[in-house]
Amino acid sequence: MLEDRMAAAPRLVPPPSPWPAAYPDGYAVVDVETTGLARDDRIVSAAVYQLDARGAVQDHWYTLVNPQRDPGPVWIHGLTSDTLADAPLFAEIADQLAQRLDGRVLVAHNAVFDWSMLAREYARAGSAAPVRQRLCTIALSKELGLPLPNHKLESLAAHYGVVQERAHHALDDARVLAETFRPSLHAAAAGGLRLPLLACQPLTEWSDAPRPIGYQRSYRATSWRPSRKRPACPYPNPGRYEPGGRLVQGMRVAFSGDTSIDRELLEDQATEAGLHVATSVSRLTSLLVTNDPEAATSKVTKAASFDTPVIDEAAFTQLLRDVAPAPDK
Numbered sequence: 001m002l003e004d005r006m007a008a009a010p011r012l013v014p015p016p017s018p019w020p021a022a023y024p025d026g027y028a029v030v031d032v033e034t035t036g037l038a039r040d041d042r043i044v045s046a047a048v049y050q051l052d053a054r055g056a057v058q059d060h061w062y063t064l065v066n067p068q069r070d071p072g073p074v075w076i077h078g079l080t081s082d083t084l085a086d087a088p089l090f091a092e093i094a095d096q097l098a099q100r101l102d103g104r105v106l107v108a109h110n111a112v113f114d115w116s117m118l119a120r121e122y123a124r125a126g127s128a129a130p131v132r133q134r135l136c137t138i139a140l141s142k143e144l145g146l147p148l149p150n151h152k153l154e155s156l157a158a159h160y161g162v163v164q165e166r167a168h169h170a171l172d173d174a175r176v177l178a179e180t181f182r183p184s185l186h187a188a189a190a191g192g193l194r195l196p197l198l199a200c201q202p203l204t205e206w207s208d209a210p211r212p213i214g215y216q217r218s219y220r221a222t223s224w225r226p227s228r229k230r231p232a233c234p235y236p237n238p239g240r241y242e243p244g245g246r247l248v249q250g251m252r253v254a255f256s257g258d259t260s261i262d263r264e265l266l267e268d269q270a271t272e273a274g275l276h277v278a279t280s281v282s283r284l285t286s287l288l289v290t291n292d293p294e295a296a297t298s299k300v301t302k303a304a305s306f307d308t309p310v311i312d313e314a315a316f317t318q319l320l321r322d323v324a325p326a327p328d329k
Contacts, residue, residue, distance in 0.1 A: 019054065020189055024133070024197075026058075027051040028104040029181060030114050031173040033079065035072030037113075039264065042067035043090060043121055044079050047174035048100040051107075054189075055182035061100055062171040063093050077168050091125040098122075102130040105197065109153045109177055111136035112198075112317055116265060119203045128202035137177060138314045139196040140184050151314055156180045198321060233276035235326035241287040241309045247319045249274030249326040251286035256299035258291060259313050266313070273323040281308060289316045 029049040035041045047062040064079065064087035071079050097118075108114035111134040122129045138151045148155045153176060157164050162179045166172040188195060235250030247253075253275050259266055267277045278285055281302040288303040288310045303310055311319075 020192065023053065023185075023189065023195065024105045025053050026104045027055070027107045027135070027181070028101045028131075029107045029174050029178040030101075030118070031108065031170045031177060032114050032117050033077040033168060033170050034117055035067050035069060037258065039120070041072065041117070042069060043117055044071050044077060044084060045170040046093075046097060046118075047170035048097065049174045049178040050100055050104065051178060051181070055178075055185045057178060059100070060171070060174070060178075061096070062174075063088065063096070065090050065093065077170075090121045094122060094125045094127060098127075098130050104131075106131045106134040106200065107137065107177070107181055108134070109137045109156070109173075110151075110314065111139075115200055119200070123203035129200075131200045131202070133197045134200050135195060135197055136314070136317075137181055137184065139318050140181075140188065142315075142318065143193055143196055144184060144187055144191075146184075151312075153177065153180075196318065196321070231271075233271075233274070235274055235276075237276065237284060237286065238327060239286065241311075243309055243311075246322055246324045247273070247275065247287070248324045250276060252276045252278045252284055253287050253289060253316075254278045254281050254285050254299055254303075256281075256288060256290040256292075256297050256303075257295055259289075266317075269317075269320055273320050274326065275323070281306065287311065287316075289313060 027050075029051060031047050032043045033045045034043050043065050044067050045062070045064050047060070049060045050058040052058055064084055066084050066087040066089050068089065071077075071081055071084055074080055106115060115131070115134050118129050118131075137156065141148060141151070141156060146156070146159055148159055153173065154164060154167065157176050157180055160180045160183055162176050164172065164176050187193075233250060237250050237252055238248045239251075241247060241251060253270055255263060255266065255277075270277050281288060281299045283306050285303070285306065285308050288299060288308050289312070290297075290300060290310060291312050293300060293310050293312075300310070302308070
């Protein structure tokens, strides 16, 4: 019978999608715990999971690091001065870490922070990390359109059913990130998605400038720095940022509240992209960047009154990848 012949016929299974040839050959999934979030803060522990081209674990490594200072928020990372007293200095583990990063794309959750901390530590040690590209798993999650309630690592872990055993422990955070990155990488490959890779620019020198008299350290604040006069933006203001669209050279961007990357570096990136970094919010402001849009700061309040678009730091750093040129005059 026709039904029997159809049942006996072999089923044609479509071949799997080819792996994108442009994808990297290997990854180094990194997590660092630090004394704080500022430019002069130090690494207290670091972990690396080495993955092959398709995300399979090849090796993992972990070390404590003596920051030669107060360890900062012990209530977060759990590392006390006594615990770190006999740990190696960063300069003493720099080569071991470099061997695990060499030739690989650095992968991290909010990668700009981990990369900035590593770049500064290597610059202090008189060398440079052998990293040329980084990939942020927050950005990749957005590219994939994952239905996450927020951009915390714990939310990404829950989405993929990965169990966190010791949150804010560098080795466990790196493990969790490696296990969540693998399915994300395969989903991106299956969809032919271009990975959100960013170039890493190593620092070539470092200076630990003295702090001003009366400086009070805060683990929730960005680092102190003297005010700098930035060059005038050479492009006219094209107006408001349109949510979902691209940034355009000349747009006026203001920042409010804590940022994971040092504020000065974030502002430098905006300036280099052709944006106007504004110190306040006005009717001319194109966009406000803040990680706490509910905070009652003057900038957030003014942005609400002017109906100024507001986005978070992660979204802003991704928009910086593709800033549209200023329109012709």
